[in-house]
Amino acid sequence: MAQNERLAELSAAGVAVWLDDLSRDRIRTGNLQSLVDEYSVVGVTTNPTIFAAAISGSDSYDDQVHALAVRSVSVEEALRTITASDVRDACDLLRPVADRQPGDGRVSLEVAPGLAHDTDATSAEAAHLWWLVDRPNLFIKIPATEAGLPAITETIAHGISVNVTLIFSLDRYRAVMDAYLSGLEKRVANGGSLEGIASVASFFVSRVDTEIDKRLDKLGADASLKGRAGVANAQLAYQAYEEVFSSNRWRALEAKGAAPQRPLWASTGVKNPEYSDTMYISELIAPGTVNTMPEKTMKAYADHGEPGTPVQKAYDEAAAVMKSVADAGVDLDDVFKVLEDEGVKKFVDSWDELTDSVKSELEKLK
Template sequence: MAQNEKLAELSAAGVAVWLDDLSRDRIRSGNLQSLVDEHSVVGVTTNPTIFAAAISGSDSYDDQVHALAVRRVSVEEALRTITASDVRDACDLLAPVAARTGTDGRVSLEVDPHLAHDTDATAAEAAHLWWLVNRPNLFIKIPATEAGLPAITTTIGRGISVNVTLIFSPERYRAVMDAYMSGLEQCIDTGAGFDGIESVASFFVSRVDTEIDKRLDALGADPSLKGKAGIANAQLAYQAYEEVVASDRWRALEVRGARPQRPLWASTGVKNPEYSDTMYISELIAPGTVNTMPEKTMMAYADHGAPGLPIEKSYEDAAAHMQALRDAGIDLDDVFRVLEEEGVTKFVDSWTELTDSVRSELEKKA
């Protein structure tokens, strides 16, 4: 089938188009396959909110939930069984994409966000989820908290592919890239090699604008500063990525066969209706990147999206804008701290919602 022209053009520019959503209905109905066939989709990301909505809003899970209920499994075991099943099926659907591209065809599954500040527990759960799903095109999502960084290194060192999530600042992103390279270096030390190891680093975009716009309003600052920080911040993150992949340390890994940890633009659904609904795609087009999109955002770009300024030509303006925000009284370090804390809290709340959904369904089917 013919691909949507605008999304195909985006893909040709080096942007891997991923869907930020998954459900059993989406897989069984053929919708996910049609997005692969017609909208250039080559990957899927998930989170607890997505699964909570899927499980509570569909009867496709009834038979499995009933089987789990009569076995009297714990809510935690049921939750992992259900979500791993969907992710495994999505991995199988995308396996031809993985075989064709070598880098994409990936589906992400998140560690329990309650463990975000526990290094050892995060690494242990990452290994368990990798075993549970048992598909080579899986990504384990680990948050980029301070405790998450060494867990990333450990997990990569075990040969497990990782999607690092909840990155808000270029500085933390550099630490994430360092953690990834340290994990690869552990593989060298153990003689394991890099076969099959992939990683992406999920840099959040729209939430930065939401937080900074709120602060600009409170300061009574120039309104022309609003709605630009998310993109500028991400552009500077890509500049950091270019600097790292040009480093001697990375080149020493690359010659041994290591693959770069691609930047992934996350939180790309536009929150403010006054802004263009495709801005977090159009302005972040660069080779070797991933953009994971809600279906609504993907369809908006498929309908009327257009490429913006090449990202490599934006660095000077991006740096100037972030400085203008500082000059206006925005404490960027505090912004990024708050966003990380809120991000973990939101993931924990979503996990609780997911757990409650599974518990409710188990009780109904018991």
């Protein structure tokens, strides 16, 4: 079937369109395949909140949960089995995409969020999930906490592809890129191949505006600054990406077969109804990027989205926006710390909700 023209043009501009959602029903009904066929979707991201909604909102999981229940498996094993099943099936569906365009056709599965501040446990969980799903087009999601950074290096060094999540600040983003390059260097030093290793760095957007807008209102600052920091912050992240992935350090790894760690724009669903519902797509168009979208946002762009200013032409204005926000009295370091802490907590809460839901289902279906 014909691809939507607007999303096809977005792809042609170098933006990989990924869906920020997954459920067993999406796979079984053909919905995910139709998004691949008609909306240029070439990847899928998941998180604990997405799985909590999928499993609690469908009876498609009942047979599997019953089978797990009669085996008296633990809740933790049941969760891994259920989520890995969906991700494995999505990987298989997207394998043709991965075969024709390496780096895409990927599906992301996140380590348990409660491990976000435990380096060794994160590394071990990443290795286990990679083994459990057993598909080359898998991404293991690791949060960009301070403890997550060395886990990223170790995971990449073991040849496991990584989606680094919950990145908010430029400083942390630079540390993430360093962790990726360090992992590649360690793998080379250990005699390993770089073939097939891929990574994306998920830089969050709309949550930045939500937090900064709230603070601008409290400060009584110029209202024209609202709704601009999220895009500006991401645009400056792309500038940092260009710098790192044109360095001599990177060129040495590229010569050995390394693939760049692409920036991925996450949290792209607009949360303020006063803003354009496609702003986090239109204003973040740049080569070699990924935009993971809720289906509602994707279809909004398919219906009426228009390209904005190319990211590479927006650096000066983006820097000016962030300076103006800081000058207005917003403590950006605190903003990014709060967002990271809240991000981890939201996923932990969703994981706990998912655990409770699966536990009750296991008990009910024994």
